[in-house]
Amino acid sequence: PLRAVAAMAAQDPATLDELNRIIAASEPLVPGATRAVLGEGPMSPRLAFVGEQPGDQEDLQGRCFVGPAGQLLDQALGEAGIERSQAYLTNAVKHFKFVQQGKRRLHQSPTTGEIKHYRWWLKKELGFVQPGFVVAMGGSAATALVGEVVQVMKHRGPAKFEGGQRGYIMPHPSYLLRLPDPAAKARAYAEFVEDLRRIRDLAA
Numbered sequence: 577p578l579r580a581v582a583a584m585a586a587q588d589p590a591t592l593d594e595l596n597r598i599i600a601a602s603e604p605l606v607p608g609a610t611r612a613v614l615g616e617g618p619m620s621p622r623l624a625f626v627g628e629q630p631g632d633q634e635d636l637q638g639r640c641f642v643g644p645a646g647q648l649l650d651q652a653l654g655e656a657g658i659e660r661s662q663a664y665l666t667n668a669v670k671h672f673k674f675v676q677q678g679k680r681r682l683h684q685s686p687t688t689g690e691i692k693h694y695r696w697w698l699k700k701e702l703g704f705v706q707p708g709f710v711v712a713m714g715g716s717a718a719t720a721l722v723g724e725v726v727q728v729m730k731h732r733g734p735a736k737f738e739g740g741q742r743g744y745i746m747p748h749p750s751y752l753l754r755l756p757d758p759a760a761k762a763r764a765y766a767e768f769v770e771d772l773r774r775i776r777d778l779a780a
């Protein structure tokens with residue numbers, strides 16, 4: 577993987593399209609994925625959202641945030657008055673990492689090393705996209721954007737990312753999906769929407 581990253585850096589893409597072609601043609605740096613899932617959205621948006629990695633559905637469909645976590649995010653964005661189509665969405669890691677269990681592919685978190693390998697692409701990508709405000713959803717995105725391991729619940733709120741980029745750290749929507757207790761889930765969802773409302777105001 578290290579050699580792969582060095583080879584990619586040597587290609588030094590001049591545009592987002594060029595970068596995306598390199599990413600799409602790359603071997604997964606994490607085991608298992610069928611394809612790279614690229615970021616999508618307008619250039620120079622007010623807001624960019626960075627997730628962890630594509631999930632099962634994203635890997636199959638080739639688009640980010642289309643599975644259960646993406647649907648929950650869509651609902652929360654709607655409640656917070658943020659238009660998804662106006663924002664840029666991407667992931668810290670561009671390939672799905674999983675273990676096969678029977679017919680199911682179970683999500684595996686990327687290691688800090690894997691996040692670091694993919695970081696070069698994310699930095700280039702955001703450099704081309706030029707968002708005004710960047711949202712890290714979950715620990716992997718926050719770690720990629722800050723440049724060191726970040727605990728989301730401790731640092732939840734407005735943040736300055738590497739290079740002075742204005743942004744915000746918040747939990748990942750799949751964290752809500754994993755909460756078993758309905759009351760805890762409802763509370764966490766309300767806080768999640770509240771994060772997004774703050775983000776909408778900060779990015780305005």
Ligand code: URA
Binds near residue numbers: 629630631639641667
């Ligand atoms: N979770 C993510 O972090 N990204 C996606 O694209 C889907 C689920």
